[in-house]
Amino acid sequence: MKIAEVSERYAISSDTLRYYERIGLIPLVNRNASGIRDYGEIDIRRVEFIKCMRSAGLPIEVLIEYVGLVQQGDQTIEARKEILKEQREQLVARMVEMQKTLDILDHKIEVYENAVLNKEKEIVQTQG
Amino acid sequence: MKIAEVSERYAISSDTLRYYERIGLIPLVNRNASGIRDYGEIDIRRVEFIKCMRSAGLPIEVLIEYVGLVQQGDQTIEARKEILKEQREQLVARMVEMQKTLDILDHKIEVYENAVLNKEKEIVQTQG
DNA sequence: CCTTGACTTAGAGTCGACTCCAGGTGATAA
DNA sequence: TTATCACCTGGAGTCGACTCTAAGTCAAGG
Numbered sequence: 001m002k003i004a005e006v007s008e009r010y011a012i013s014s015d016t017l018r019y020y021e022r023i024g025l026i027p028l029v030n031r032n033a034s035g036i037r038d039y040g041e042i043d044i045r046r047v048e049f050i051k052c053m054r055s056a057g058l059p060i061e062v063l064i065e066y067v068g069l070v071q072q073g074d075q076t077i078e079a080r081k082e083i084l085k086e087q088r089e090q091l092v093a094r095m096v097e098m099q100k101t102l103d104i105l106d107h108k109i110e111v112y113e114n115a116v117l118n119k120e121k122e123i124v125q126t127q128g
Numbered sequence: 129m130k131i132a133e134v135s136e137r138y139a140i141s142s143d144t145l146r147y148y149e150r151i152g153l154i155p156l157v158n159r160n161a162s163g164i165r166d167y168g169e170i171d172i173r174r175v176e177f178i179k180c181m182r183s184a185g186l187p188i189e190v191l192i193e194y195v196g197l198v199q200q201g202d203q204t205i206e207a208r209k210e211i212l213k214e215q216r217e218q219l220v221a222r223m224v225e226m227q228k229t230l231d232i233l234d235h236k237i238e239v240y241e242n243a244v245l246n247k248e249k250e251i252v253q254t255q256g
Numbered sequence: 257c258c259t260t261g262a263c264t265t266a267g268a269g270t271c272g273a274c275t276c277c278a279g280g281t282g283a284t285a286a
Numbered sequence: 287t288t289a290t291c292a293c294c295t296g297g298a299g300t301c302g303a304c305t306c307t308a309a310g311t312c313a314a315g316g
Contacts, residue, residue, distance in 0.1 A: 034294095091230055098184045141304085
């Protein structure tokens with residue numbers, strides 16, 4: 001699969017895919033005879049993983065470290081687990097903050113709905 | 129309340145508080161006789177609100193627009209409501225993404241736990 | 257009186273994460 | 287054969303959101 005197809009399928013720009021590879025977030029992708037990237041199964045799975053992690057706000061640096069450990073094999077499992085646990089905690093913390101904000105937004109929206117309704121009532125009363 | 133106290137209480141640097149004021153995210157704070165900011169009740173509530181919205185990732189630009197509308201009074205209520213609804217939807221979308229990521233992280237962490245346990249078992253078997 | 261320390265400003269610098277650009281290559285279609 | 291097009295590279299530019307710097311003011315303590 002060429003870069004354009006991966007780009008379209010996962011809504012990540014080709015520039016970003018190349019960028020991820022350059023900084024070591026995705027290991028080097030195989031090339032065809034003319035030097036063009038040909039994404040295989042494994043590459044695709046890596047792209048999916050990175051996209052998922054990034055969409056939740058995990059920092060690139062941490063992901064680079066994690067991907068590096070994966071490359072080093074089984075003796076890094078403990079370290080990898082610790083990274084994921086740490087990131088998991090931070091993710092949960094962000095979600096808690098977001099839930100609080102969501103509650104406040106919902107409350108404010110409701111107040112505004114009522115304000116609009118009251119205004120409409122007023123108009124009706126003025127007219128009638 | 130002086131800037132340092134607000135900064136400490138809400139864990140926002142003085143620089144950031146001044147920055148927010150400069151870009152119009154927080155309306156101009158009153159000053160004492162020597163030109164030093166003196167945050168009052170209303171200012172504090174604005175800081176709290178902005179902190180909350182920012183912690184959920186609402187962009188500064190949108191918040192500036194919203195705060196501007198608030199200053200303009202009641203005839204902007206409808207517009208404000210629309211902004212909040214739009215931001216609410218985006219927030220929910222981000223939270224959904226994060227939940228997916230959280231599930232994957234939890235799964236991976238569990239897999240790693242098992243891997244570590246199996247390794248330990250192996251060692252025990254080797255020893256015993 | 258002098259120093260210290262918290263405040264002030266305008267403006268420059270940093271950081272994370274892309275995003276774009278110039279210039280070049282190679283396969284395909286007219 | 288020439289043009290088009292998708293790809294390639296290294297490096298520069300952008301963007302959002304701060305964060306820092308330099309130079310200055312002022313109140314309080316020694």
